Amino acid sequence: MYAEQSALQCPSCGGMCYFSPVAQALECLSCGKVYNLDQPDDYLARDEFAHNKNVPDADPKSAPPQQTHQCRNCGGEVVFTGPALSENCPYCNGPVVLVPGDSGYKTMALIPFRVDAPFAKRLAQDWIDARICVPADLALTVEQGVVVGLYAPFWTFDSDEAVHYWANYVTYRNNKIRTRKTEGALDIMFDDLLMPASPHVTPLIRDGILHDFDPADLRPYRAGYLAGFAAEMHHQSVMEGLSANETDKDTLIRNHIKDEVNKTAVHGIRYLTDTTGIHYRRILLPVWILHYTYRAHAYRIVVSGIDGRTFGERPFSYRKMALFSAAVTACAMTVGMLLGAQAAF
Numbered sequence: 001m002y003a004e005q006s007a008l009q010c011p012s013c014g015g016m017c018y019f020s021p022v023a024q025a026l027e028c029l030s031c032g033k034v035y036n037l038d039q040p041d042d043y044l045a046r047d048e049f050a051h052n053k054n055v056p057d058a059d060p061k062s063a064p065p066q067q068t069h070q071c072r073n074c075g076g077e078v079v080f081t082g083p084a085l086s087e088n089c090p091y092c093n094g095p096v097v098l099v100p101g102d103s104g105y106k107t108m109a110l111i112p113f114r115v116d117a118p119f120a121k122r123l124a125q126d127w128i129d130a131r132i133c134v135p136a137d138l139a140l141t142v143e144q145g146v147v148v149g150l151y152a153p154f155w156t157f158d159s160d161e162a163v164h165y166w167a168n169y170v171t172y173r174n175n176k177i178r179t180r181k182t183e184g185a186l187d188i189m190f191d192d193l194l195m196p197a198s199p200h201v202t203p204l205i206r207d208g209i210l211h212d213f214d215p216a217d218l219r220p221y222r223a224g225y226l227a228g229f230a231a232e233m234h235h236q237s238v239m240e241g242l243s244a245n246e247t248d249k250d251t252l253i254r255n256h257i258k259d260e261v262n263k264t265a266v267h268g269i270r271y272l273t274d275t276t277g278i279h280y281r282r283i284l285l286p287v288w289i290l291h292y293t294y295r296a297h298a299y300r301i302v303v304s305g306i307d308g309r310t311f312g313e314r315p316f317s318y319r320k321m322a323l324f325s326a327a328v329t330a331c332a333m334t335v336g337m338l339l340g341a342q343a344a345f
């Protein structure tokens with residue numbers, strides 16, 4: 001990464017370039033020249049890699065970055081490339097210190113930022129404006145917040161599951177409830193299950209970008225895309241990623257079995273699955289994180305760098321909530337009285 005910093009120097013004026021989400025290209029901070037990063041074989045970035053359980057992890061390691069920023073608060077470790085150095089952790093806003101970087105695994109691909117900082121901030125503010133029962137001075141607090149762009153590490157996993165299951169369900173006949181047993185087999189193909197590859201990627205961050213992820217948007221990992229943003233490198237082996245994915249997969253398999261059985265109150269599901277065809281990608285996905293503090297509590301709003309989808313944390317105004325619930329009750333009572341009045345005719 002460090003060696004690639006020189007690649008971010010403007011060939012024309014020697015200034016530093018950063019990746020512009022609007023231009024979808026490298027842009028020089030000094031002279032404004034724009035450099036296209038596209039290559040004819042960019043489509044190869046959506047390739048997946050086969051994983052063989054019986055072959056020990058032979059993953060390519062990346063060259064260690066000279067220095068990494070480590071958060072004193074949450075332990076998050078990020079690399080900054082290019083001009084925009086931040087003094088704070090993108091995950092928790094804690095102070096960061098420079099530490100010698102250790103080598104992670106090679107990132108295969110990423111989706112470049114499409115949403116820029118001013119638009120991300122606007123979306124975060126709109127999100128707050130659209131919430132009900134917020135304290136009156138909250139909009140101003142959020143307006144003063146700063147958004148930080150972060151490439152967060154993710155896995156995508158594919159697999160074929162040959163499932164054999166056993167389950168119970170209930171039937172009602174002649175007022176009698178009976179528990180029945182059933183068993184069967186089904187094949188499930190998982191395609192691009194998205195899995196956070198860092199303990200710092202919370203459900204809030206994952207759900208902010210989970211939905212509209214499209215492998216066709218993937219680009220090869222290049223320093224140019226990272227210029228001006230923080231990035232967390234991958235430090236999990238494929239086996240570690242797969243075992244972290246087990247819980248998600250278990251939930252999905254159980255839902256498939258419930259659909260397959262298609263009876264009332266399906267319960268006591270047990271299953272065995274033969275997993276084959278595991279393919280994976282190590283990717284980075286872009287998010288904007290806005291930190292703000294309200295009455296000594298820290299909150300975050302996360303905006304997808306791909307499509308602007310926004311999720312966040314917010315405080316409630318208890319006074320407004322009381323008024324709101326009173327209004328709902330009053331409304332229900334009015335409707336009740338009207339219906340009552342109608343019935344009396």
Ligand SMILES: [Zn+2]
Nearest residue numbers: 010013028031
């Ligand atoms: Zn320049």
Ligand SMILES: [Zn+2]
Nearest residue numbers: 071074089092
């Ligand atoms: Zn942190």
